[in-house]
Amino acid sequence: MTSDDSPKAPARALRADVRRNRARLIGAARETFGRDGADASLEGVARLAGVGIGTLYRHFPTRQDLLEALLADAYGELAAKARELMLSPSPGDGLLEWLRAFVSGVTAFRGMAAAAVVSLRDDRPEAARAVREAGGALFARAQEAGDVPRDAVFIDALRLAGAIAMVTEDDPEAAERLLSLAATGLARGKAAAR
Amino acid sequence: MTSDDSPKAPARALRADVRRNRARLIGAARETFGRDGADASLEGVARLAGVGIGTLYRHFPTRQDLLEALLADAYGELAAKARELMLSPSPGDGLLEWLRAFVSGVTAFRGMAAAAVVSLRDDRPEAARAVREAGGALFARAQEAGDVPRDAVFIDALRLAGAIAMVTEDDPEAAERLLSLAATGLARGKAAAR
DNA sequence: ACCTGAACACCGTTCAAGT
DNA sequence: ACCTGAACACCGTTCAAGT
Numbered sequence: 525m526t527s528d529d530s531p532k533a534p535a536r537a538l539r540a541d542v543r544r545n546r547a548r549l550i551g552a553a554r555e556t557f558g559r560d561g562a563d564a565s566l567e568g569v570a571r572l573a574g575v576g577i578g579t580l581y582r583h584f585p586t587r588q589d590l591l592e593a594l595l596a597d598a599y600g601e602l603a604a605k606a607r608e609l610m611l612s613p614s615p616g617d618g619l620l621e622w623l624r625a626f627v628s629g630v631t632a633f634r635g636m637a638a639a640a641v642v643s644l645r646d647d648r649p650e651a652a653r654a655v656r657e658a659g660g661a662l663f664a665r666a667q668e669a670g671d672v673p674r675d676a677v678f679i680d681a682l683r684l685a686g687a688i689a690m691v692t693e694d695d696p697e698a699a700e701r702l703l704s705l706a707a708t709g710l711a712r713g714k715a716a717a718r
Numbered sequence: 719m720t721s722d723d724s725p726k727a728p729a730r731a732l733r734a735d736v737r738r739n740r741a742r743l744i745g746a747a748r749e750t751f752g753r754d755g756a757d758a759s760l761e762g763v764a765r766l767a768g769v770g771i772g773t774l775y776r777h778f779p780t781r782q783d784l785l786e787a788l789l790a791d792a793y794g795e796l797a798a799k800a801r802e803l804m805l806s807p808s809p810g811d812g813l814l815e816w817l818r819a820f821v822s823g824v825t826a827f828r829g830m831a832a833a834a835v836v837s838l839r840d841d842r843p844e845a846a847r848a849v850r851e852a853g854g855a856l857f858a859r860a861q862e863a864g865d866v867p868r869d870a871v872f873i874d875a876l877r878l879a880g881a882i883a884m885v886t887e888d889d890p891e892a893a894e895r896l897l898s899l900a901a902t903g904l905a906r907g908k909a910a911a912r
Numbered sequence: 913a914c915c916t917g918a919a920c921a922c923c924g925t926t927c928a929a930g931t
Numbered sequence: 932a933c934c935t936g937a938a939c940a941c942c943g944t945t946c947a948a949g950t
Contacts, residue, residue, distance in 0.1 A: 542914075565942065576916040581944070616907025623905065641885050671907050676899055684896050684904065687881035691835050701871075702878050708867050709903030710875055711817065711860060713810025736933075759923065770935040775925070 546583050548573040550593050562591055562635025591639035592651050598629040599655045606658035616671025619662050620707050623681070626659070627689040627699050637689035644683055655682070740777050742767040744787050756785055756829025785833035786845050792823040793849045800852035810865025813856050814901050817875070820853070821883045821893050831883035838877055849876070 552573035556564045566587065570580040584590040605625055612618030630640040643651035656679070663678040672681075684706060692699035746767035750758045760781065764774040778784040799819055806812030824834040837845035850873070857872040866875070878900060886893035 545915085566944095567942070577943090578917070578945080579915055582914075587943095614907040616905045618907070620905040620907055666905060666907075672905055673899065673902050676904070677895075680892070680895050680899055681904055683885050683892075684882070684899060687885040687896070688878070690884060691877050691881040698874070698877075701874050702881070705867065705870050705874055705878060706900040707903060707905045709901060709906070710870070710878065711810050711814040711866055711901045712903070713808040713812070713814055713860075713865050739934085760925095761923070771924090772926080772936070773934055776933075781924095 545573070545575050545579055548575065549580055549583055549590070553590050554594055557591075557594065557635070558633045561633055562587070562639060566590075588639060588642055591636065592643050592648075594632075595630070595636070595640055595643055595651070598632070599652060602626055602629050603654040603658035606655075606662045609662055610665065614671070615662075615666040615669040619666040619672065619681075620703075622659065622662055623685045623707075624700070624703060626655075626682070626685050627692075627703060628696065630686065630689050631693045631696075631699070634693055637686055637693050641683060641686040641690065644679060644686060739767070739769050739773055742769065743774055743777055743784070747784050748788055751785075751788065751829070752827045755827055756781070756833060760784075782833060782836055785830065786837050786842075788826075789824070789830070789834055789837055789845070792826070793846060796820055796823050797848040797852035800849075800856045803856055804859065808865070809856075809860040809863040813860040813866065813875075814897070816853065816856055817879045817901075818894070818897060820849075820876070820879050821886075821897060822890065824880065824883050825887045825890075825893070828887055831880060831887050835877060835880040835884065838873060838880060 549569065552569045556569045556572060560568075566580055567577055569590075570577045573580070580590075584593065602622070602625060606622055609618040609622050612621070627637075630637045640652075642648070644656075659682060660678045663672065663681060666672045667674065667676065685703065688699060688702045688706065692702060743763065746763045750763045750766060754762075760774055761771055763784075764771045767774070774784075778787065796816070796819060800816055803812040803816050806815070821831075824831045834846075836842070838850075853876060854872045857866065857875060860866045861868065861870065879897065882893060882896045882900065886896060
């Protein structure tokens with residue numbers, strides 16, 4: 525997933541340990557955050573991974589970095605799904621279906637959606653590249669078909685979906701209702717005629 | 719605002735101190751949260767208010783309770799604005815203008831919007847009553863005029879506005895873009911035809 | 913080069929003692 | 932009846948020492 529085979533350095537003995545520690549930390553984080561939410565104790569994550577707390581900080585300087593490692597898997601799947609949906613007959617419906625998948629994909633545990641929204645910020649260009657590229661193409665197709673307002677930008681749509689995920693993370697039915705509402709248009713007065 | 723003149727008990731000497739402490743705590747919270755965000759140290763709030771930390775906890779058992787005391791002012795103004803907008807010529811535009819005011823009203827400091835979303839939950843019926851009532855009437859009017867989907871419910875619209883506020887609290891222009899996008903309709907495929 | 917974990921700093925929350 | 936603040940618990944983060 526992270527494909528970190530830096531071709532510059534030849535494999536060394538210690539290298540395997542480093543990768544193993546990283547993988548263990550991610551696994552432990554997935555389990556701990558899945559149970560206790562994204563604000564769970566990092567000390568507990570390190571303990572479950574069988575490494576010292578310093579090693580956790582070395583690999584993931586901030587909690588957000590660790591969360592983004594977990595998001596990477598979800599983003600990989602979402603990018604694949606976006607490419608599939610490029611073939612859907614209705615561009616607007618295809619986009620909506622993908623946004624639905626985005627919302628449920630970033631609500632695996634409490635606090636994940638907030639991390640996803642942070643990962644979409646401009647100052648973290650790498651964090652969500654896969655999702656931005658694949659989703660952006662799907663968005664552009666829907667926009668060309670006239671199913672999305674001409675002056676809308678993709679990252680806003682994605683942030684809106686992330687916002688919905690944040691406030692409905694413990695209630696999938698509410699997530700569906702809010703997303704439908706935003707998709708259809710919440711308040712179409714005279715000013716909204718395009 | 720909170721009109722806590724419980725008619726059962728006659729006014730006693732200590733009572734004035736209690737009310738003064740409460741007012742001081744709210745003032746100190748407004749200043750502290752305004753500077754440092756809603757996750758600022760409560761010890762600092764108590765110190766600024768000139769009371770012990772135990773007094774803060776006695777008045778406001780949770781941080782959310784303190785935040786809701788600050789939200790009460792904003793909600794009072796929003797309720798008044800909703801009543802004014804009942805007279806606006808376009809019901810849909812009136813609702814949208816009010817939702818805009820809601821978003822900016824709950825972003826006075828970082829973390830306020832998240833508290834607002836919590837205050838809208840069903841298990842806190844008193845926390846946002848003024849806003850629910852006045853805004854609900856505005857929403858119903860827009861819905862009857864056909865400017866809002868027939869099957870939408872007001873609290874979902876309000877939560878959606880709160881969600882937008884949460885992810886754009888440091889960027890008013892983004893707030894306006896996201897709200898417009900949700901108002902107009904983000905992805906109108908065949909399924910969205912109503 | 914990487915890892916460990918003790919040490920430090922800071923904060924939330926409770927509750928015995930005081931008025 | 933209300934207030935105080937010391938005491939306790941817990942956690943994030945750093946960094947000297949170890950391999």
